Amino acid sequence: MIWHSVLFTLFAAIACGFAMAVVFTSNVVRMAFYLVISLSATSGLFFLAGADFVGAMQLMIYVGGTLVLLIFGVMLTAQQRFVQMRPSRSEVLLAGLLGAALLVLLASAAVGVPTWRGSGPKAAALDEPPLTATPIALGLLGFRVDGDPDDGQNRAGYLLPFEIISVHLLVVLVGAAYLARTRLTAGSLAQQPPGGFEQDAAEDRIAEVEAIAADSPGTEGPPT
Amino acid sequence: MTPERLLPTLLLLAWLAPLASFVVSAIAGSLLSRRHGGQEGGAVDGAAARTIGHVATGAIGVSLVASVLALGAWIAAHPATDGHAPAATAYAGEWFGVLDVGPLHVGAAYYIDALTVVMAVVVTLVATCVHVYSFGYLAEETAAEGLEAVADDEAPTYYGNKLRRAGRLHRFYQHLSLFCFAMLGVVLAGNAVMTFAFWELVGASSYLLIGFYYERPKAAAAATKAMLFNRVGDVGMLVGLMALWGLAGTFDYERLFAMAPTWMASHYGLATLVGAGLFCGCIGKSAQVPLQGWLPDAMAGPTPVSALVHSATMVAAGVFLVGRIYPLLTVEVLVGIASVGAVTLLVGATLASVSHDLKRVLAYSTVSQLGYMMLSLGLGGWTAGLFHLVTHAGFKALLFLGAGSVIHAVGTNDLRAMGGLRRAMPATAGLMLVGALALMGAGVPVLGLGLSGFFSKDAIFEYAVAFARTNPSYAWLFWAPLIGAVLTAAYITRLGLLTFVGQARSEKAEHAHESPESMLVPMAVVAAMAIGAGWAVPGSRLSVPSLLAMSAPEATHHARTGSAWSGVTLPGVESAHEVDVRAAAGWAAIGATLVGVTSALLMHRGGRKCETPAGAPMRQFDEHWLPSVSRGCDAVARRLGAFVSGPLDRGAIDGGLAGAAGLLKSTGGGLRRIQTGSLRQYVFFLALGVVLVSAASLGVALRWING
């Protein structure tokens, strides 16, 4: 049983530590990388808590897909001079204070509820032979294994919702692709919003954008 | 028919005839002017105007006949006894009800006693004479036709040329009929509200008559001034009425006179207030001291109006009202009336003796004579005061009509431009002389011979002497009329000298011509009244004073003492008629008159000298100081109004509300700035909200848990 605690502490420490790191670092690339590590540790936690399918999905979709997408975003929007955009000191201080207050609140809530304390993983459940089809997989296909069938609990599983989710995902991706297509033409760049940026920087920007437009005819959607 | 029914019907007829003529002339006037000129605004042609005039004169003639018949019926019903008979009962009743709300009942009621009948005859007689006289005087109103008929030189036009306007004789008779209706209404009124109603209607018709030449700014201002001065007096009267209602709960004279002794005993203070209030109305109407400013200015109206309204009838309404409500008046009020009268007669007499305007002198003379009447009533001389009212109506109307014919002839009011007119206008001069003598009270005391003024003034002096004897501390109420008599004789002699004696002082005066027949006949009639009003009908004891004595309120029969506060005792009738009192009064009166005449003769040396040394400051007082007082009040009211409608209305109230609206807008602006537009701050506020809400709910939950 000791392993469970040790592994839990390890994963928790990594997850929280790198989450904090994301906050403290100012370099956006490092942030992306720390985020990857933090989310991987989280998926570890999921496995520990017995949600292995979710852990797997977390790794595949979340870390593999979403964060890659984010990294793409970082690359696309990285400006040539590595501008350090740091918020003002007071904002950081205030946000920190707020975070602390929120943490105290959530922690006291988490700790306050007795039923969430100390049941610990049941030995029996751990050493049961792993089932070939995990309850979640069956659930997805439409057989509920967790409720006892006789009192009418064998409700249909979650097949239909997942179909809807996938269609939803497709639509969103198409939309994102459409939104992000580069409509920039040389002309539209010239009329800068008056209050926007210094005029002299505008020319080299135009050159740079044409370069991008030339080599990537249409930004392909994020890998699914 | 019993006098009980005959008198009301006769007097109703006398009362409504002028109303009928007013309605007829009002409708006919507007219709004729529409038809004649095609589009409205055309002129009423002369003939139509004259017919309307004849209708009005006919109506007032009917009233005169009816009044005389009523007088005859009254005399038949009440044979003249030896003057001390118990007061004849008055006929009171109601023609028709007008207003019935809760306990209040107001109707067109009548209260007919000797005073009413005598006043009715006097009013209608003088009115008839004035109606006839006006045809002559206002002849030029109907002389020409169309819109350019009459030239009016006293109305300033923009380009300075003479103002041309359409003749409006019909409108003059229309307003005159309205006035007679209103005046008879006051005379016949049977309850206090009806008196007040016609009191103000008389004021309104005098406003219309004074403002007859409304093109002249002077006349327009005089009309407004007259109405406002009357309204000031009427406020006091209204307060008196309200107090009367609070006190007695009814306005009917008959019932009031019956109840008077009871509530005079229980609520003496309030009864005095009632009397004082009603007398305020008389001060306004009869131009007594504080409110006499309007009467001289009222001379801006046509002279017939001055003769009828501002000498014989309307201004006498105040004296009539004091006579009518006499039983309601407490001794304090009477003393007040007497003192106001005394002051008025002195002020009037002094101003009359310095003024240069012929009509203004007569106006101030009227103010002074009214002072005499009020003094007499105040001293308890009910019969004497009202007898003087009757005689004064006669000779003052005569003087005014004479003045009218002089002005008609000479074309101006200014005494300095007249002189030596007796050669050009013998008839007018003779009649004016009669009027002057009557005004002075010329007559032989012992033999009882003299003009009407002599008898009435003598009666007043009897009461003055009796009063001075019983209340030595109030002796000034005797000396005032005495000095007044001297001044009266002085100014009327001065008037006579400056107009008729000496050399003509302007070329107009040289070739003045005598007035036409239609003006002289009414003057003669009024002269007869001025002469004979004092005499008794030969063979019987019937005379105006004896007639009036029939209705003297019994309160005047014996001496009355007021409350401890004033400690005044009014002399009764007998004490005023003791032999030595009468003799003293007689000689005092005639002495004063002679002194006055001689002093006037000396000072004006046969009409050659107009200016009197003391005159200038007094004239200054009269022409500038008094009008400036009324103009000052008007200015103060207008400035206060400007303050109310400007700074208060627009500044305070509107400003305040605009301020409130501004506050609302600024708070809105403030709130707007919270939307900073920065995403990060929004997230921050979001989280902050979560923290605060959960903290609050946790706090409440904890407090709730532990109790």
Next chain:
Amino acid sequence: MILASLVTEPVGVAHYLIVGAVLFIAGIVCMATKRNLLGVLMGVELVLNGANVNFIAIGSPYLRGDAASVGLDGQLMALFVIVLAAAEAAVALAIALNFYNTVHTIDVDAADQLRG
């Protein structure tokens, strides 16, 4: 005090909730302080993961054997969150790129046209 006792106890739901809380707060603070638009997006991801940890913890058969456990639904909710997070990230990235292409800066504070 309470936190100290947590270390000694066997790992229970509370521990997971604490981890979820820390992730959540890190996400919030990241969103509130990062001036880079993508930094904000990362903050969003962190917040979502914080929530996921809680879902899993509550629904895990091991941590809570009692009947009150939400059972399978906890995990499914987590799955939904993951998928939707993906979709949301895609759209957010598209907007971010669009914003970048029109305004030429990735700084969040530049986008304050909607201020009051």
Next chain:
Amino acid sequence: MNDHALTLLVLLPAAAACAMALVPKSAGGAAKKLTLATTALVALIAWSLAFDGRAGGAGLSHIVSAPWIPSLGVQFFLGVDGVSLPLVILTASLSFLAALASLGVERHPRGYCALLLLLQTGMLGVFLALDFVVFYVFWELILVPMYLLIAVWGGDGGRRAALKYFIYTLAGSVLMLGAGLLLYGQSDLTRLAPADLAECGVMGPDAAKPHASGMVLAEWLASDDPLAERYVDAEAAGAPLRTFNLSAMARLARSTDVFTSKSWGGHNLAWWAFVLLAVGLAIKLPAVPLHTWLPDAHTEAPTPVSMLLAGVMLKLGGYGLVRIAWPVCPEAARDLAFVVAVVGVVGLFWGALAAMAQTDFKRLVAYSSVSHMGYVLIGLAAGTLGADAWALGATGAVFQMVAHGVTSAGLFFAVGVIYERVHHRDLNQLGGLMNRMPTASGLALVLALASLGLPCLCGFVGELLVLLPAWTFNPYLAAAAASVTVLIAAYTLRAVRLAYYGPEYRGPNGDRLTPVTPRELAVLIPLAVAAVVLGVRPGIVTEVAEPALVAAGQPFAHPHPNLPGMTPVADAADARRTTR
């Protein structure tokens, strides 16, 4: 069954207003003629009410009552009695004269006529409504047409004045709504005796007829009237059955303590309701601190609208006081009588003084309206003294409203006649009109003297009836009220002298001073005749209004326990007062 004369009276103008849409855009004249015809018909119906004998007097007649919102107990309940009959006839007649006066309107005639008719519906509705919700709906209905009429057809400052008018009146009606709901929340029909229930029209029109057959409560309960069902289950559950019915509220106030039982902040709820109502209605009256909308609204409003605004709209406030505030909260009325009287006297002085300083003729007449309405407040305040004082004061107040309606409408039209020709109203530039327009000036003089309060004309009677009880109420206030007559006379005569007297007209476009047209005479002559007839024969209004007012004023019948400023005289006078 329902006698639908009143529904016709109220809804006919509204129907005509809708019909205005059918009139083609070009046919402006037709629109105006249609308005004229409709207002004439409405006036005819109103006058027929007067002559058919049933209307007027103490009881309600011509009842129209139909359930409107059964769940709230709201009935579409119209009825006319002595108080509302004169005002209804005044409204109908003035609307006809206003329609006659607005034949000269050129801008969007269809819109103008529709709004005028809508205005008439609103006004008639307010005077006939006996249910608070119906009263309130018609009260609010007036706001919109009035705003548009002043803003669009008014002078150059019209928009600002209209907005000010709108906000003032809306604030007033909000307060009134608060009071209405307060009273509704306290009212309880189950505590009314069956006879009272029948009389106040809850049981439908036939029961409310004065000598209705002895319709037993049970018979009504058996009927299918939804209100009856709610009455049954309210009675069963012992819960209060709320009502908006004004006469029911008045009877509740008289017979039960339903309004005065609960109290808040030291005063009972009736007191608070009275304060809210009084302030809300005082804005419309207008009482002094809340009157600044009137001069602006009048100077900008076109002449016919100004006639209606002064002639009728100011009476809504007064009518509301007499119909709702005084009968439903008698004790509160008695407590605050002194305050109301003081506001009245201050209003008298304020209006009169402000009028003294005006150079714009129309603004002067507007301020005179502020002044004249002070008498209404004094009459109602003095009326709370006792039965006699109420008979005099209330009847005086109602008569003053009718009389002022006639004179102020007339004066506004007279100013309109001048304005139509020379397009300015500056008194210093007017003058000499008596020669140029003799008949119009003559009639205007008659109306000015009537508004001045000259006896034998209609202005005096109202003053007299109000001032008599005012003396026993408080001698100093009464004396002050009497002394204002000088100021009123001063500004009126000053205006007449500046406008009509004087040698000649020297102001701008003097050549357009054509004599008065027959159409204008057709408006002026009836008003002048009315002023004279009401002055000589005031019984026309008082005989109708007094019985209804005495019936409404029964709570004031018993003499007043502690009377501020009461002179000892009155009781002595009462003891000896002999009847007529």
